[in-house]
Amino acid sequence: MSKQYYDFAILGGGAAGLSMLCHLHRQGALEGKRLLIVEPLAKNSHDRTWSFWEREAGPFEELVYHRWTSIGVHNYDSDANYVLAPLSYKLIRSSELYAYCDDLIASLTNVERIQERAEDIKALDDGVTFKAGGKNYTANWAFNSLPHPVDYRKIKEPYLDQHFRGWFIRSEFPVFNPDHAHLMDFRTPQRGETRFFYVLPVSPTEAMVEIAVFSNNHLTSQEYDQEIENYLVDQWPQLDKYEVYHTEQGVIPMTTYQYPSQEGHLIYIGLGGGYARPSSGYTFYNLQKRLGSMAESFATNSLPGKVKAWPRRHLLYDATILDLLQGGRLEGAEIFPNLFASNPTERVLDFLNGETSLREEIRLMSTTRISAFGTAFLRQLMNG
Ligand SMILES: Cc1cc2nc3c(=O)[nH]c(=O)nc-3n(C[C@H](O)[C@H](O)[C@H](O)COP(=O)(O)OP(=O)(O)OC[C@H]3O[C@@H](n4cnc5c(N)ncnc54)[C@H](O)[C@@H]3O)c2cc1C
Structure with a gap:
């Protein structure tokens, strides 16, 4: 079986993989080079909502769906609101990032994407080999964003999953302030864990309401739904009639376990590279920062130093x-x-x-x- 050769391979075309593509392209690192993206799913839906804060315009500023100028942090004892300037809190929906990258890929003749799983990934001294769809591939450099499984019962580092489910709701009457995000609202039964709500209004009648739990005991979708419903009744009594028009659910590992960062020419990126902030689960801002500077190294032909996910x-x-x-x-x-x-x-x-x-x-x-x-x-x- 003949091997297909690429200068770069991106294994996993989610947030990290697609962001890496954009950073490499913008920095000019793809000129005269061939790149292959390997991703089994057709990534085109709103399957993730990324929120993060930053001072300046970010690398995907034109995709920002909504931004907030102040945040609230609440528990049963205090109800505090904070102005964010000079920072601002922003939200990007995955559907917009995926569509943007689809257009970019379609415009680049040196970039290919295959809808397959990458398997048997091996780091060599001067390259990386892997299989996908029954074919063998070799790349000079590969960026691996596949999930890295960690069994928390077997590691010495503290480990909690941040597991969550969010409702996107549309209310019949205006009840939300679209300039103000409720970043953490702990006014919900803690049940021996850390549980809080995000309420991110995107208009006076629409908001994402999400419960986040820091624990290693996951809930069923019905259990999350019950908690969200109770919270809305207790803390948003003015929200009379509403419909749920979209939901999202997920898990982010929160741990200081040392994820592998690099083996030879194989570089681990995204959640599998430990890019999530261990104490909060926020990942998106760090991901852009790390990948931006890595792409700059490739553009200037200076080999990337080992990237530390966090200081x-x-x-x-x-x-x-x-x-x-x-x-x-x-x-x-x-x-x-x-x-x-x-x-x-x-x-x-x-x-x-x-x-x-x-x-x-x-x-x-x-x-x-x-x-x-x-x-x-x-x-x-x-x-x-
Ligand atoms: C629902 C959700 C909401 C989030 N919200 C926020 C937020 O608000 N703010 C924030 O900072 N962070 C957030 N995060 C955390 C983090 O930003 C996201 O998880 C982000 O998508 C991580 O990027 P990633 O590329 O590591 O993983 P992903 O985006 O999941 O991409 C990994 C890709 O690898 C693919 N893959 C898996 N196996 C293979 C294989 N064998 N071969 C090839 N490809 C494979 C998957 O199909 C997937 O597309 C959220 C996470 C989730 C799940």
Whole structure:
């Protein structure tokens, strides 16, 4: 069987794979090169809603579906609202990113996509081989965004799944403020876990209402639905008549487990490369940042250095937070509202993006319940 050769292969054409394609193209790294994307699904639906905050215009600014200028963080004791400037909170729907990439791929004669599963992926000293649809392929460099399975019972690092289900609802009457996103609303029974709601209004009558749970016990769709319904009755009594016109459901791993980053010319990207922020699950902003700088290295022919998904200090803080949450020693309903209430909003959000200085981090950590945090921090320091 003859081998097909490409300069670049992207294995998995979801958020990370398609973003990598765009960054390589925009940086000019694809000139004179051939690239193959391997993805088994026809990616064309609104299967993910990505929200994130940033200061400047991002790489997919024209695809931003909605943006918010302020956020709310609530628990049963406090009802706080924060102005975001100079940051803004943005939402991109996967359907728009997929369509944008379809157009890009159609316009590039040196890029091919096959609707197959990549299998038997092997990193060699000077390239990568894999199989797809019964054929053998070789690429000089391959970006692998396939899910990397982690059995949390077998690792020493703290591990929680962030599992969630969201309803996109349309109300008969205007009840939402489309400038204001409810980032974390803990006013829901915690049931011994960390549970909160996002409410992201995109118009006075439309919003995404999503329950997120940090735990390793997943709910059935019916159980999530019941929790969402109860929350709307309790916290949004003004929402009288509404219809659910779309739903989304998913799982994001929250762990400081060291995902593989690179083996020779095989580079792991996306969730499988550990790009999700361990303490919050936010991934999209970090993903664009990491992939943008990696594409720049390829464009300038400087070999990419090993990409660290998150700075080491941040992994230590997050291991501490996850350890506290997993062990039930501190509740998310206390940690997160407290962080926002006791620090400038910009600092908390920069921290969650992994962009704070040591000085800022010390200030942030000193506003947590220090006895519980300090003990867990030392435990993680010694484990590391
Ligand atoms: C529903 C949902 C909502 C999210 N919302 C947010 C958010 O608001 N903000 C945020 O920052 N993060 C969010 N995330 C986390 C993260 O941004 C997304 O999971 C993002 O899609 C991760 O990109 P990825 O490329 O790693 O994974 P994916 O986008 O899932 O792409 C992986 C691709 O690999 C393909 N694949 C699997 N097996 C193979 C194989 N053998 N061969 C080839 N291809 C294969 C899959 O079909 C898939 O298309 C969300 C996650 C989910 C699931």
